[in-house]
Amino acid sequence: MSLAFILFFLCALLAVGGALALILSREPIHSALALILVMVSLAVLYLLLGAPFVAAVQVIVYAGAIMVLFVFVIMLLNMGAEEHTDFSKIAKFAGWPLALVLMLWIGYWLAHAQAGAAIGTGAAVEPASTPGLSTQLFRQYLFPFEATSVLILIALLGALVLARKEE
Amino acid sequence: MSVVPVSYYLVLSAILFGLGVVAFVFKRNIITIFMSIELMLNAVNLAFVAFARAHNQLDGLVFVFFVIVVAAAEAAVGLAIVIMLAQHRQSLSVERVNLLKF
Numbered sequence: 001m002s003l004a005f006i007l008f009f010l011c012a013l014l015a016v017g018g019a020l021a022l023i024l025s026r027e028p029i030h031s032a033l034a035l036i037l038v039m040v041s042l043a044v045l046y047l048l049l050g051a052p053f054v055a056a057v058q059v060i061v062y063a064g065a066i067m068v069l070f071v072f073v074i075m076l077l078n079m080g081a082e083e084h085t086d087f088s089k090i091a092k093f094a095g096w097p098l099a100l101v102l103m104l105w106i107g108y109w110l111a112h113a114q115a116g117a118a119i120g121t122g123a124a125v126e127p128a129s130t131p132g133l134s135t136q137l138f139r140q141y142l143f144p145f146e147a148t149s150v151l152i153l154i155a156l157l158g159a160l161v162l163a164r165k166e167e
Numbered sequence: 168m169s170v171v172p173v174s175y176y177l178v179l180s181a182i183l184f185g186l187g188v189v190a191f192v193f194k195r196n197i198i199t200i201f202m203s204i205e206l207m208l209n210a211v212n213l214a215f216v217a218f219a220r221a222h223n224q225l226d227g228l229v230f231v232f233f234v235i236v237v238a239a240a241e242a243a244v245g246l247a248i249v250i251m252l253a254q255h256r257q258s259l260s261v262e263r264v265n266l267l268k269f
Contacts, residue, residue, distance in 0.1 A: 008171045012179045019186035019206055023193060028259075031199045035206060038183070042209055045179075048171065049220045054231050058212075061235050066205065066242045073246045074198055079259045095192060103185030110177035110214065128225060136225045137232065148236045155240035162247035 008048060014041040026081045028074045032067060039063040050127045176217035183210035197252065197259050201245050208238050 014037060021034035039062045046055035137145060187210060190203030212231045219227025249259070256263050 004171050008175065012175075015179065016182055016186070019183055019190070022199070022202060022206065023186065023190045028196050028198050028202075031194075031196075031202055035202050038206060039209060042213055045176065045213065046216055049176065049216050051216050051219070051228055054216060054228050057232065057235060061239065062205075062209070066239055069242055069246060070198065070202060070205075073249060077198075077250065077253045077259065079196075079253065095189065099185050099189040099192075102188060103182050106184060107178040107181035110181055111174035128219070128228060133225050133228055137229050140226075141229050141233075144233060148233060151240055152236065155243050159243045159247040162244070162251055 004048060007044065011041040011044045011048075014038075015045070028079075029071065032071050032074060035070075036063050036067050039067065052127050053130045053133060054128075173217045173221040176220075177214055180210045180214040180217065183207075183213065195260050195262060197249055197261050197264075198246075200261065201242065201249070205238060205242070208234055 018034040018037035018041065022031045022038070025031050025034065039058060043055040043058040043063070046052075046058060184207050187203045187207035190206060191200055194200050194203060212234055215227040215231050215234070217227075219225060252264065253259055
């Protein structure tokens with residue numbers, strides 16, 4: 001049991017626990033904090049996978065910006081706890097088993113698809129080079145990059161139009 | 168030092184995605200539903216990074232950035248819609264938003 005394994009299982013446990021807390025808590029703010037826990041533990045996993053820049057972006061953009069937006073809106077609206085509604089019988093008896101089947105199936109499929117390739121053997125994890133990453137982003141993926149900037153602009157305009165007070 | 172197999176990450180990603188689907192279906196608060204979408208996107212990001220590691224290529228990491236950008240745009244527009252909804256309905260429960268329901 002090496003350090004990497006211990007760290008992986010610790011973070012995996014935190015991530016799954018956070019996701020469960022997101023589902024089980026009734027207060028939206030608790031769900032948001034649980035999701036932040038998931039994101040931070042995923043950032044540690046990215047570090048383990050040798051992607052330090054992605055880990056930094058995960059913490060700064062996801063946990064730092066997007067979740068702050070969520071928490072801000074929750075605080076702003078202050079609608080209190082989730083209302084308890086009567087679940088449909090189908091959701092009660094088929095929901096969890098079907099979700100379990102989905103998880104197992106995706107997990108099995110993903111793990112199985114990888115079985116052929118020689119994965120994670122021997123060699124220590126070498127961090128992915130950030131210069132290489134930026135070269136890839138600004139050369140090979142230049143058009144999608146520019147397209148996302150247009151997308152951001154449109155989203156900005158959309159949010160402005162939606163949030164505007166009507167005269 | 169031995170390295171954690173990539174398949175472990177993929178299974179964790181599948182579990183997180185499944186929990187995201189469960190949250191998406193079960194939750195009644197529209198903000199929490201948005202957050203479960205974010206959870207699913209995070210799970211997919213983990214799979215992207217794991218595959219990038221497995222194949223020793225950087226494309227997966229570039230895709231993660233695009234996913235994060237789209238998530239940010241979605242959160243901005245979605246939360247603006249949520250605020251509008253809260254002003255009109257005085258509630259965040261999706262059960263109350265049934266104007267188009269058959």
